[in-house]
Amino acid sequence: MPELPDVEVFRQYMEATSLHKKITGVEVENERVLQDITPSGLGQKLKGRLFERTRRHGKHMFACADGEFWVMFHFGMTGFFKYFKNEEDKPPHARVLFHFDNGFCLAYDSQRMLGKIRIVEDAGDFIRQNELGQDALGLSWDAFQNRMHGRRGTVKTALMNQSLMAGIGNIYSDEILFQTGIHPKTQMNNLNEGLLKKMHEHMQRVLKTAVDKKADPEEFPDDFLVPHRGSGNKCPRCGGEIKKVKVNNRGTYFCPQCQPSPHS
DNA sequence: AGTACCACCTGACGGC
């Protein structure tokens, strides 16, 4: 689930539920999701502290504990948060639980455990060390053009490259290409500046819309691909059939009529 | 600089 819009919604959710409450303990149900820290180490670091603010960069989010250090959350393909009180509301694959003094608890759920939690001293250092590009949401045209210009390879690969800009994944790259009317296998060096500019505009609109709609596809505008993303489904623009191809080994959906092949 | 493929994991689904 988690690309930039989803992670932004998780961040807002954590802000709304889990700030300024004393952490009474941390329960680790599977330490595979912890990076560079043990379950007891995480508990010792956080016990008695408060999460006081959050930030997000691309698909990563950070929660600051007492202004001292940050907890980094990455959600992999299946991660999310759930704030709850009663045991029956605990999500099915809760891996780490942050207990608060009001009796509530924030669960980090990760079915496939491809996500990670770690302690970092400084979020900015983490972003630099991991060579993440600027956040895609609100990225200026100049910065976008600067990073994309002169690339080879396919457009979709470039959009998903986290070192060029951070936050776009498999689903939203398909949406941006659909909105722009570009075939996902188009080579970067076949894009003129006008198309690149259009792609940037659609990217901003898609991301902003998705965040506004809480990343819920059911709330997306009628002409978005995401709710119709599946082979055999109908294109929301032309009614044609949505096709599936592989780009860099990732399932990629597009409309052959609205996104004509670069070779024809 | 790019791409292909594997690995890390669990679980849902369709075919036989």
Added chain:
DNA sequence: TGCCGTCAGGTGGTAC
């Protein structure tokens, strides 16, 4: 019913 391959919105490493 059970087994098996395939696929799923993540990233990282390696070989070409």
